[in-house]
Amino acid sequence: MSEKYDKGGIQVISRAASILRVLKETQSGMSLGNIAARVSLPRSTVQRITSALAEEGYVITDAHGGGLRLGPELSALAGAAQYNIVEHCRLLLNELTQKTGETTDLAVMRGIGMVFLDQVPGSHRLTTVSKVGEVFPLTTTANGKACLAQLPEDEAAKLITNEWTRNGVTSDVDALLRQLAEIRRTGLAYDLDEHSSGVSAIGFAFTNWGGELHAISVPVPSSRFSGQRRMIEKALLETAVNIQRIFK
The missing domain is CATH 1.10.10.10 (Winged helix-like DNA-binding domain superfamily/Winged helix DNA-binding domain)
Structure with missing residues (x-):
């Protein structure tokens, strides 16, 4: 027995x-x-x-x-298992900031938002700053859209509709889903003055060993975004390759 x-x-x-x-x-x-x-x-x-x-x-x-x-x-x-995503990513964030001169952010997707985990400030006089623990929306941020693109389309659509309903937004879900398809194709997501006026950003998403979706992004004052865009895209794609080596 x-x-x-x-x-x-x-x-x-x-x-x-x-x-x-x-x-x-x-x-x-x-x-x-x-x-x-x-x-x-x-x-x-x-x-x-x-x-x-x-x-x-x-x-x-x-x-x-x-x-x-x-x-x-x-x-x-x-x-309790002493797993710390910030420790694993901090070196890559530092390298990304050194390559671009811009601020780099690390966030995790938690439920219906992106929770800010870490930031390495850029070297420019004019930079963007966020607080650890701050929560960002999914549909108007580079890190949020990067993570949405990693989800099944029906689940992404549900989260998009949920966020827009809570905030009284009326927009085209299909248009954003097409944008997510492009993000999956290129590996990069964009926020072009969508979340905060005067700030644009590019980011990519990845999954850690525990299956959680995270994103690394580079926010830039929109006044210099066009001049920095290609260089930031290249640096982010290089960082994405290095991240995959860590969490493969």
């Missing part, structure tokens, strides 16, 4: 891990039915396992009705 119990316990752990891996792929939440289909388990089994995970804080219900997504307790576990 003990051996049978052990096997059952191992099976539950394996199934819970499969569910968490599926949820890792979504930023906006997933329904029980969709999770069940992805992990090839009955919906009732998925419901029992996710209920237990929710009690421990490993999954939570999305506040905007998008189903279940990963919970805060997983972030605490990641912190």
Whole structure:
């Protein structure tokens, strides 16, 4: 009986891990039915396992009705493992700033926004500055659009609509989806005076070992953006190659 119990316990752990891996792929939440289909388990089994995970804080219900997504307790576990994305990226941010003379930013996609993690200031007298912990929108920033482009189109469309509805914006979702397709093709996303007047930016997205979407971007005062654009694009693409070597 003990051996049978052990096997059952191992099976539950394996199934819970499969569910968490599926949820890792979504930023906006997933329904029980969709999770069940992805992990090839009955919906009732998925419901029992996710209920237990929710009690421990490993999954939570999305506040905007998008189903279940990963919970805060997983972030605490990641912190306990002493994994620090800022430490891994800081050297590359420094190199990028040295190449361009411009400020470089690191952000992570968390739920419905981009959370600012780190910044290396540029050498120009006129630079852009943000605060660690500040949250940026997805649809008007280079880092946000870069991350949206990494998601399945239906999930990206849901996040776009969600953000625009919250902010009373009426715009063309299909047009932005076409822009995301171009970002996937070129590897670079652009903010041309969209988020802040007088500031433009270019960025790219990448996935870390834990499956989280991050972005590195270079914000530039629009007054010198056109003159710096090609050089920044080249430097960012070189940095993207180096990032992929780290997180492959």
